[in-house]
Amino acid sequence: MKNTGTLRIQAFAARQSSPVEGVTVTVSGNGFTATRLTDAEGNADDVTLTTPACALSLDENNTTQPPYAVCDLVASKTGYRTVRIQGVQVFPGQVTLAQPEMIPDTEEIRDTPNSPIVIPPHSLFTGDGGSGPNPFLSCVPRVLDRVIIPKNITVHLGRPAASARNVTVSFRRYIANVASSEVYPTWADENSPAGQLNCLPAQKFHSIVIFCSPVSESFGLTITR
Secondary structure: OOOEEEEEEEOEEHHHOOEOOOOEEEEEEOOEEEEEEOOOOOEOOOEEEEOOOOHHHHOOOOOOOOOOEEEEEEEEOOOEOOEEEEEEEEOOOOEEEEOOEEOEOOHHHHOOOOOOEEOOOOHHHHOOOOOOOOHHHOOOOOOOOOOOOOOEEEEEOOOOOOOOOEEEEEHHHHHHHHHHHOOOOOOOEOOEOOOOOOOOOOEEOOEEEEEEEOOOOEEEEEEEO
């Protein structure tokens, strides 16, 4: 039986302030190309991709074939900067959520580089343990006397030492995306303790890691894009 996964697309204006209608989204990879158009809610029809079997993501010794399909995405509309995302990962039976941020193509930013967003291979497959250094190597750990859940978190859009802009996201959004860089969405959970052999739907997109700034001795977050 052929294994498939789903790529779901939602186009938003800068800072996800509003959906963007009429964005042409081209998805390509492994010999196929699909084109979609976003509606008034910024949503496009799902794209179904052929993926490897679920068993690959459950095999801890698998280092030969990624347990996911890889595709590239290009989102474009007149009056906006073209968004290019490379290396989007789609797992069998899972829903990968892609949310291209459509930024107006103004004179102020027209001369700035418009580099593609590159998603690196999953850290579990490459065995590198993540995209940033171990926080405890850079700062002294501290134990709080009570649990503190922040409302917002500042995110650095690049590796810790890279020159990249910072954005602020809600803690809820961070938690919703962080697991994608640490585990495969096909792993067992409380709903499927034996492993997701049927590949229950989930959502993932950005890969997020934690790092600690040795200058301020405060924790920060990185989205590897």
